[in-house]
Amino acid sequence: MDLDFSPEDLKFRDEVRAFISEAYGDDMRAHMAQSKNHHLNKAGQVRWLKRLNDRGWIAPDWPVEYGGTGWSLTQKYIFEMEMALAGAPSTSNMGLKMCAPVIMAFGTDAQKKQHLPKIFSTDVWWCQGYSEPGAGSDLASLALKAERDGDHYVLSGSKIWTTYAQWADWMFCLVRTSQESIKQMGISFLLLDMKTPGIEIVPLPTLDGPREGDQEINQVFFDNVRVPVANRIGEEGQGWTYAKYLLQFERGSAYAPGLTEMLNKVKKIAKLERDDRGGRMIDDPDFRKKLSEAEIKTEALNATELRVFAGRANGEAMGAVSSMLKLEGSQMQQTMTELALEAAGIYAAPFVQDTWAEIEGRTNAPRAGPDYAATVAPMYFNYRKTSIYAGSNEIQHNIMAKMVLGL
Known part of the structure; x- marks a missing residue:
């Protein structure tokens, strides 16, 4: 593997540096210098992502047909390294990094049309509904029930450690649609609107101390929350397969x-x-x-x-x-x-x-x-x-x- 940059790579590096110098303003730098988790608040993250979007650089890992950059491996490496060395904000936008790849791979055409453009534009913010009390690392033990009622699932239970759930417009969520002898079976992957009646978000204080208006993790409770069956990704009972695919991007x-x-x-x-x-x-x-x-x-x-x-x-x-x-x-x-x-x-x-x-x-x-x-x-x-x-x-x-x- 040749690690020497070509003249074209060096030119691209200068382009990235010039963008950072212009887009990463003093106000963001001041806030990032005092960040305890390398994040800005939601408004700051959206502002930064929209600047990247204006430049066409918001989704380097997306396929070109969905708005990706089409960069080479070397260009992606240069971009990530220059952003990190400049102390530029990382983002908790789980729609861009985790949910979108699953929708691209397993979603219907209608789901792609509904969600991908809004994820790309950062107009809709997502959170991840995976862990539960008693089902964190042992994710296969999740118990959030999703019972079929006609064209809807009815959800009862909770999710925990839900990062920035209070900011989220939508959640991608693992639910149990049936009880099987093999725990990994009977799990389905749903997309749900966080404004749906019956959802309650409770903040969880952490050791690092919450900054005003920026509680990082939460517990989310579901009390007979109705989610359309049309919001299910792929087949019922195959959520574990889709979850493992997503975790490759997270890990x-x-x-x-x-x-x-x-x-x-x-x-x-x-x-x-x-x-x-x-x-x-x-x-x-x-x-x-x-x-x-x-x-x-x-x-x-x-x-x-x-x-x-x-x-x-x-x-x-x-x-x-x-x-x-x-x-x-x-x-x-x-x-x-x-x-x-x-x-x-x-x-x-x-x-x-x-x-x-x-x-x-x-x-x-x-x-x-x-x-x-x-x-x-x-x-x-x-x-x-x-x-x-x-x-x-x-x-x-x-x-x-x-x-x-x-x-």
Whole structure:
């Protein structure tokens, strides 16, 4: 695999940098510098995505016929890396990244016509209804009932850990349409309007502290919610197949660009903060060893992702490889937040829950320490979730043991 950029690739890189310089304004940069999860609020995310859409870059992974860019693997890599290095916002738009590929692969023509244009334009926001109390990593144990009543399913039960459900217009949801001896059977995949009567969204506070107006996760309750049968993706009882297809996109995304940006932040903090002996943290031998190990693992993951995505561009399925990337990527994300916490030292101790309050003019309370320290502890706590969501790391080990090692 040739990793040298061609003159055309370098020209494209300059084009991406020019776009970032113009579109990624000072207001977004200020908010992102105080983000505990690398997200903006919904209005900020939509504003950013519409700027990408105006440039024709909102959906690099979509097929060209649906509005994708048609970029080469190298161009996608350059785009993701430049965005990450600039600290540009990531997005929680699950419609673009997860629901749309399922609709493209298994949806009817009517479903594609109804949903894909609005997902592409970001006019409709989606959330994911997978986990339930008692059915998180063991997703096959989900119990949200969907009983057939003529042309509708009637839903009763709940979903949990639902990211930004309070923002969502629609949910893609796994439901149990029948009881089978094999748990994976009897699960169906529904699209449902979040304005449907009988849906209640209850916020779940997290350790990182909610920012005003930005509760991240929720529990969603369904009380006799009627969903048209026409909103079902594919065949009844085949939802597990569609869910596994979707999880390849959730688990198999590129981690290395974001990890590179996190590593650079840790280095900047370590150059400014002091160790116990009064020297710079960056010069402390033990800390440098941990930092070097993290950098080597990030580079190794980067090379692996390039190899895997090259195969994917040639039509190869992700399969168990997506579990490998998710496992290593999530572990490294946690490692980076741990290193940042260690580098910031005592300045990470005054825990700032609402890291955006100062720049939004909602408080005049002075902070202890430099501005970058305010997000260190909240980000550390927020990123405890990475080894759990999209299937816990223990589940990823089991998948690889079965599919790769044949155990």
